[in-house]
Amino acid sequence: MKKELKFLCPNGHLGFAPTKEESYYLGVKEKPDFILCDSGSDDIGPVPLGADICTSLKSTQTHDLEIMLVEARKLGVPMIIGSAGDTGTNSKVDMYVEIIKDLAKKHKLPKFKLGYFYSEVDKEYLFKKIEAGVEIEGLDGRANLTKAELEKTDRIVGVAGVHPYLKLLEMGADVIIGGRCSDVAVFAAPALYHGHSPDLAYYLGKVLECASFCAEPYGGKESVLGTITEQDVKVKAMHPQQRCTVASVAGHAMYERSNPFYEYVAGGMLDMSQCVYEQYDEKTCRITGSKFIPVEGKVKVKLEGSGKVGERYIGIAGIRDPYTIKNIDKVIDWAKSQVKDIYGDEGYLLNYLVYGKNGVMGDLEPVREIKSHELCVIVEGVAPTAQMAEEITMTGTRQMFYARLPEVKGTAGSVAFVLDEVIRATPAYTWTLDHTVAVDDPMELFKVNMMEIG
Numbered sequence: 115m116k117k118e119l120k121f122l123c124p125n126g127h128l129g130f131a132p133t134k135e136e137s138y139y140l141g142v143k144e145k146p147d148f149i150l151c152d153s154g155s156d157d158i159g160p161v162p163l164g165a166d167i168c169t170s171l172k173s174t175q176t177h178d179l180e181i182m183l184v185e186a187r188k189l190g191v192p193m194i195i196g197s198a199g200d201t202g203t204n205s206k207v208d209m210y211v212e213i214i215k216d217l218a219k220k221h222k223l224p225k226f227k228l229g230y231f232y233s234e235v236d237k238e239y240l241f242k243k244i245e246a247g248v249e250i251e252g253l254d255g256r257a258n259l260t261k262a263e264l265e266k267t268d269r270i271v272g273v274a275g276v277h278p279y280l281k282l283l284e285m286g287a288d289v290i291i292g293g294r295c296s297d298v299a300v301f302a303a304p305a306l307y308h309g310h311s312p313d314l315a316y317y318l319g320k321v322l323e324c325a326s327f328c329a330e331p332y333g334g335k336e337s338v339l340g341t342i343t344e345q346d347v348k349v350k351a352m353h354p355q356q357r358c359t360v361a362s363v364a365g366h367a368m369y370e371r372s373n374p375f376y377e378y379v380a381g382g383m384l385d386m387s388q389c390v391y392e393q394y395d396e397k398t399c400r401i402t403g404s405k406f407i408p409v410e411g412k413v414k415v416k417l418e419g420s421g422k423v424g425e426r427y428i429g430i431a432g433i434r435d436p437y438t439i440k441n442i443d444k445v446i447d448w449a450k451s452q453v454k455d456i457y458g459d460e461g462y463l464l465n466y467l468v469y470g471k472n473g474v475m476g477d478l479e480p481v482r483e484i485k486s487h488e489l490c491v492i493v494e495g496v497a498p499t500a501q502m503a504e505e506i507t508m509t510g511t512r513q514m515f516y517a518r519l520p521e522v523k524g525t526a527g528s529v530a531f532v533l534d535e536v537i538r539a540t541p542a543y544t545w546t547l548d549h550t551v552a553v554d555d556p557m558e559l560f561k562v563n564m565m566e567i568g
């Protein structure tokens with residue numbers, strides 16, 4: 115056991131926007147024992163998983179992988195990536211493996227071991243579980259998984275814990291590309307591998323997962339350095355103008371969860387309710403008191419699944435006329451009625467997002483009185499075929515121009531279109547799985563692989 119380990123995290127979501135290089139290279143000068151980064155999120159919605167695409171540019175992902183790989187090999191320390199390509203699907207793991215191969219060739223790197231694991235789950239595996247009477251438990255109020263809901267699913271990933279990372283580290287991997295996994299696991303696994311307590315190892319992962327989001331003032335894509343010892347975790351901001359403070363670190367630990375003190379992973383739960391935060395120095399916060407509670411019985415793995423709803427088009431309209439703004443609900447009702455007259459009221463979806471009224475929060479918006487001097491209306495049409503989606507979106511957008519309101523005597527001051535046409539978008543998907551499945555072996559859903567390259 116090395117009593118002190120340093121972990122450099124350059125980005126909270128690799129490739130989503132490029133890593134800022136100044137703070138990253140300052141972090142490299144600290145001689146970290148690991149360079150690690152998570153690359154995935156379900157914040158991006160169900161489309162990338164269902165369609166098996168990236169929301170991040172390949173050029174940006176390559177940039178981030180390149181600066182990590184080159185410096186990790188110079189230092190001779192492991193580089194670890196989680197949830198490759200935004201979703202951690204098998205194809206995105208393969209994409210990252212190929213990028214690493216290309217980068218190794220480009221920089222003429224000496225031979226090293228590249229490990230990777232897959233996280234996709236076959237639907238047939240879950241069908242058999244259901245048929246055997248196994249309950250696939252829903253999370254956050256969802257019902258248990260049914261065959262009908264599973265039928266609607268196009269792609270499923272299991273969210274790995276530390277287990278495949280530990281296996282690959284045991285196999286001697288110098289670089290690890292992970293499929294879908296818990297953000298925390300990317301950082302906790304190497305700390306556990308080197309003998310540190312789960313209590314602190316999992317908290318290390320929690321504080322580092324989003325990089326500089328745990329620092330102030332706000333600045334994304336900057337690097338932070340986490341240090342774990344036998345007594346504590348410390349996190350230090352690398353950007354010259356950022357600091358990791360008691361407020362910024364505690365605040366980050368509590369966000370993105372229904373209960374601010376608990377973080378669940380495959381194999382247990384991190385309890386942060388007794389954490390003590392101290393200002394260690396100007397740029398560093400020290401944390402103690404976290405507690406990891408192992409699961410009793412079988413490990414449960416979270417499942418994320420996405421299913422296609424239909425093809426999708428988008429229309430965009432601007433409104434400046436005060437009378438039309440005042441009567442925007444009537445304008446939309448008119449446009450919907452014209453679509454209904456042609457296509458009926460079933461077999462498609464037609465949504466209107468009114469920015470300047472309630473475009474962000476929808477029915478949850480507490481402000482009811484419109485005070486905007488202009489509105490932007492996004493019309494979203496979803497249907498089984500691209501042709502039908504285009505037609506209902508075009509009709510639903512264009513008919514706003516013709517809305518028949520009292521006191522309107524002509525078309526002047528009505529609705530302006532950003533484009534005369536409507537725009538084809540990615541197909542629409544919905545989350546079909548947010549469940550857990552009990553496994554006999556924590557590695558049951560995760561296949562590890564190893565190769566030598568360079």
